[in-house]
Structures are given as structure tokens and as C-alpha cells.
Amino acid sequence: MPTIAVEQIKERLKGKIPKAADVVFKELHTKEKYLEVFYIKSISDEAVLHDKLYKPFFEQQHPDEFKNYLESIPQIKSYETEEKTINEILNGVAILFYQDSVLLFDSKVDRNNSVLDTTVETTIQGPQSGFSESLPTNLGLIRKRYPEAFLNVELTTVGKISKTEVMILHDTRYADPKTLNKIKDFLSNVNIQMFQTGEQLLDAIKKSNRALFPVMLVTERPDRVAVNLATGKVILLVAGSPFAVILPTVMKDFMASMADIYQTYWVGRFLLLLRYIGFIISVCLPGLYVATTSYNPEIYRVQLALSIAGSRNAVPYPSFIEVLLMLFMMEMLTEASIRLPKAIGPTATTVGGLILGQAATEAGLVSNIMIIIVSAVAISNFVVPINAFSFSVRIVKYFILASATFFGIVGVVIGFFIFIAYLVKLDSFGEPFLTLVQSKPHKE
């Protein structure tokens, strides 16, 4: 028969958790024994409860036999404190009251544990599946790719309301303990109410050190995570998000695609070179156009100078307004095509890109060359493989454009210098942003 202590716990728990539609309190009876189960239906797996609990309850006659059974199955934990128990109930654990004991039965439902295809960082070859939205599945995916005893997993929670589980993974041999401490400090100081996904950390870090460039990499690829673990990086897995966060991240990580290691050596190098060229083009080209058409046309060959002059003849505005106008249109298009449903996307691009560009030239609003430049900028911007980084690059070109408008070629050069200086100044959890070779961990 239930003791008074158990009875008290039961009453208090019932009092703490208000009667909601999905709160279940069940009593099970047989001749010999009596079991009470308390759980929240929507976050507990009732199939598990049925298989592991109800069935044995009715199959095993003897009360002690059932007690032994309960103590032997892995889902069972014993009651510790009331506060913890409430948290557990809210996470989908069922509370059992059997005889004179209170037991916690792990019946958490694991939804969204199907592995998703990669959609953001696609590669032609190599693994095609990404993370799922379930934390244990994600950890499993990483463990499978990284079967090392040195893989350390720590669990914390982030978010005042959401109390999202976050796993900190690192290889104890390679990860720098100083960096690890910095990251833990950062996580404990993050001031977010609802923590849903790792990308939010990008915003959170800006509060302390407002950086134009992301200093952590958010990825959906387990293979990228595994490779980065082996280079001593720290990985954050967030419950409910199919993205992992890799820290610390420097520029070369943002410019690397997983496809690089799935290609032959020279092809990989070529693609890397292509990306850096694209990066520089997308940063400098609008500025260079203004500088060369309005300050230093002697840089062009005479044929090009005349053809630009010819196509600009009908344009009423100075070159920098022309560039701003077109870049603005392009940004709009890019933004719009992200938001649009997949079915309408191509239409918008056609309407925007082709017709708008053509019409703008016909109307004499912009020159032909400008269209080429804007499309070159837009395309080369997407050569940068990591999205968060290419968004940042999009902003930098306006800065260089501004300095080119005021100072011509000198402005482009100085603007680019300041940009590089800024990158040099940046660091990601102690790792300089322009690091080319990841430093070895400091051995004590």
C-alpha cells in the first residue's frame, strides 16, 4: 500500500502541473497490484508505455516480480527531487507510483528524427544527407562518423524559457582547452529567452563584439562536423535544429566547401582559387566600375572606354547612382527569390533578371556594361559556399563603393585595405580570423 510520503509527493506533483487536456493520470489495477502513471500525453510515447509498462503489468502476476522487472529496464530512474521531477514530466517522462516507490519512466517521444537531405550546402558528390531535428539522432550521426573514445560530449541548456538542450562536442586530444572554456563561458552568458537553433548564437555574439562577419559556422552536414572535430574544433548541437555550430571558425573555413575533399587535388585547388576570385570580384567590382568610369578611364583599353561612354550616353545619373540603383534591384531580387515558394522562384528570377535588366537598359536608366557588372557581382557572391559569410560579403561592397565614389581608384585600394585590416582584427574565440593553418592545441 502507498505510504504517506508517496501520497504527499503525488498530491504535490498534481498540484504543480495544472490539469491540461494532455495531462494524463492513470490507475491500473490487477488482483494483486496497483500502479499509478502520471504523464503528458503529447510529449510522451504511449507506444513505449504500452509495450514496456502496461503489458508486463498485466502479464506478471506477482507484485514483487513486477517490481524486479521495473528495476531492471533501462528507462527507469529513481525519484530525486520534486523540482527535477517536474522538469522531467515537462520533457515527456512518465512518473510511476508503485507500492512505496516513485519512479521516473523515460518515455520521451523522439519526433523529427528522420535524417534530412542537404539543401543549403549541397555538393555534387560525397554524402548527401544532413542532420535531423532530433538531438540523439544527430549525436548518433556524429558518433557513427567519428568513432573515437576521445569524443567528449557535454550537455547544457540555453534559453531562459526554452531551456533548449545543447551538446558541446569536442575531441579531447585536439581541442584547445582555452578555446573550450571561452565557448562555455560564452554559452553560459548568452541571454536568449527562446533558443531554437544555433544560428541565433551568431546574433548573440554580436552584442558583446559586434562583428560584420560571422565567427561561427552553422552547418547541416555531419561530414563537415566530423572533419572539423578532427581538426580540434568544438561543435554545438542544438535540440530541435538540423544545424550544428562549429567553433571557432576562421575565413578559410567559410571559403571551404566539403566538395573540396571529394575532388582530385588540382580540381579542389582550382575551385578554391575560383572562390577567392569570386569573393574579391563581388567585393570590388562595383567600386571599380565607379572609380574607372568617373575618375580614371585611362585604365580601360580605348575600345572599352568608348563603348562604355557610348552606352552611358543616355544615362542621366552619375555612375554611382546607376550602380546603387542596379545593386539595390539585385538585392531585392535575391531577397525575393529566397522568400518565394519554389514553384514561383524561377519566374521571379526571369522577370526580374532578364526583363528588368533589358528594360532598364532600353529606358536609358543604366548602361549595358552595368548589367554585366551587376550580374557578375551577384553570381560571384554565391560562389562563397557558406551562406552566412556570403551575406556579410554583400554588405562590404557598399563600403568599397562609397569610398570609390569619393576617392576613385585610390578609394578602392584604401577601402580594400581597411577591409583586410578589419578581417585581421577579427578573431573567433581567440583564433585570428585570417588564420591559414589551424594552430595546434596548447599542451600543458
Next chain:
Amino acid sequence: MRTIGNWRIYGLVFSAVFLLSGCGFKDIDKRLFVVSIGVDLAKNSSKKYLISLKFAIPSASKDQPNEFSIVSEKADSMSEAVRILKTKVDKEIDFSHAKVIILSEEVVKTSGNAGIYYWFPRRRDVQGIAWVAIGKPTAQDVLNVKPKSEQLPSNAIFLALGKDGSETPYIIPSLLFDFKYRLIERGIDPILPIIEAQKQIFEINSVGLFNKSHMILHLAPEETKMLNFLKSKEEKSAIKLTKGKTTVVIDTQQVKAKYKIHTPKGKDPYIKFEVSVKGRLEETNRRVTNNQLSGYEKAAEKSLNKEFEDLLVKIQKADVDPLGFGIRYRSRHFNNDDWQQWKRIYPKITFKVVTKVKITDTGLIE
């Protein structure tokens, strides 16, 4: 406080950079590009020169060819002319694409034109890589020629002088920076190609040699070719030679020339030229077989030696030095009076030319 200090420094740097921008913001369509500049002597006027600028007028669509207009002004100096020309056109005159400077024959034959010559290198917007040439009969005539193959005003001259287009040994192009260097430097004299304007085409096959201030020697086309060989600047050429009744033309693939100035003690100084020519037969009026080739090589060597020596003596007689013997001598003799020495040596120096001709094949399969 620290941030305010920082912003002050940024502000200072920012405004300092403002000074670097050079010429101001002016859109490309508000500029009028000069493609070539012509300098003539003014006729029936109190002013000395007639300066003509050839402007390229960009066409809005690529279907129409680019037009040009020539605006001229009489003036005593280049700067004066340009200032007045600015009042005749609607857009800012931009010299940054003025790639050809044409001085008329009359101008280069008179001395006292230093003001004009040095105006070009002094201007920052006239590029150092502009070509300088002599226009015949007048510079304006040369500017007015519009060859049918030309897509862009003056492009025909650019292509010919720049050797982007036709490659011929009859043209010795001269760039502005080099022209200025040759005008100033002791021991090397300017050479300018002569562009003769005909109805719809140019003829560029001779050069004028300067003795610093003005042109004193005019070389015929064949002599120009020989001079070009000695400068080792052009390899695609043809050498015609006659041996007995057979006339053959050698298509040269490689022409190399090097020389050394010998000043043996107690003996007369001489310049030894070594020229090597490699090529194959292109045309013969009689059958020539492979084993006859060495005979033709000998004949070619003999005739080339003579032609080279004749040309060198002709240049020496005129007391000009387009190949830069003087500067070569000065670079290898470290005396204070090396220039005086060279001036004594040059008129009586002798030339020894050794030509090696190699005819690789007859061009036909036997």
C-alpha cells in the same frame, strides 16, 4: 573618451585621403576622348603651330561605327591651343587615350620645338606609351585618313604601330617615353616612323632620324628594314637576293643582332656586329635543291654584310646615333670625359659586320 579620439584620427585620415583623389569626379560620358594629336606649322598666320585633336565620338549602339571629329586651333604653344580648344567642345577633353602623337614633317625638320616635345611627357594624362610619329604631308592629313577596315578612330595607326595588327619590319615604332629619353640622353638619338597619308590608307615604311632637335636623315624602306634587323626588333621579314641568274627570297623566322664596341690600344676603334638570320626559301625563279642552299647562304651573307655596312656608314656620316652606340660606350667606360671621347671616336669608327645566314629548307618536299 578613447573612442572619440579614435574617431578624430579616422576623420583626419579620411580627409587626408581626399587629397589623393587627383582629378575630380567626372563621368565617362562627360569626357571627350582624344585618340590622336596632330602638330603642324600654321600657314598664313602670326601663330606658329596648328594643333589638331582627333576626338572619338562614341556611338550609342554597337551597330553604328564610331565617328570622329577633328578640331584644330592655331597657337604658339600646345597649352595655349588646348585651352582654346576646350572652348570649342562641349565636354571635358581627356587625353588619357591619346595614343598617337603626329608631328608633321615640317615641324620635325625645324628646330626649336622643344616646348611641344616636352609638353606631352609633362602632362599626367598623356600616357607614356603613346606612339610618336611623323606625318606626311601634314599631320592633319594623317588624322583625316579613315581606312575602311577601321572600327575605331585612329585604330588603324594603333594596330600598325603597336604591331598588334600587321607585323612588318618596315615600321620602327617609337613610344613617347622612349622619344623623350632619346631627346635628352647623350649617346642615343630619336627615330620616328613616317606615316604617309594616302586617300584611304596609310603607308608606314620609312623612318626619320633625329639629331636631338630636328630630323636630318630620312631612311628609305629597305634601309628601315635593315635598321630594324640591327635593332633585333622584328623577325618576320623577307630578304631578296640574286645569285647568278637565280633570284630567291628568304622568309626569315629569326633575326638576331648583337654588337660590341672594340677600342684596342693604339689601333683604330671598330664596332663588330654579329647578325644571324634563320629562314627558309619563299620564292625562287628557278629550281633550287636542298644541297644548293649553302651556296645561297654564302651569297646572302655577302650581300647582307654590304647592306648593313652601307647603312651604318650612312648613319655615321649624318652624325646621328639611333642604335645607341654612344650610350653603350658610355656605359662601359667610366671616365668623366666619356662623352667627349665618344664624340671624337664616333666619326672615325669603322664597322665590321659578320652575318650568318641559315636557310633551313627550300619550303618544298623534294
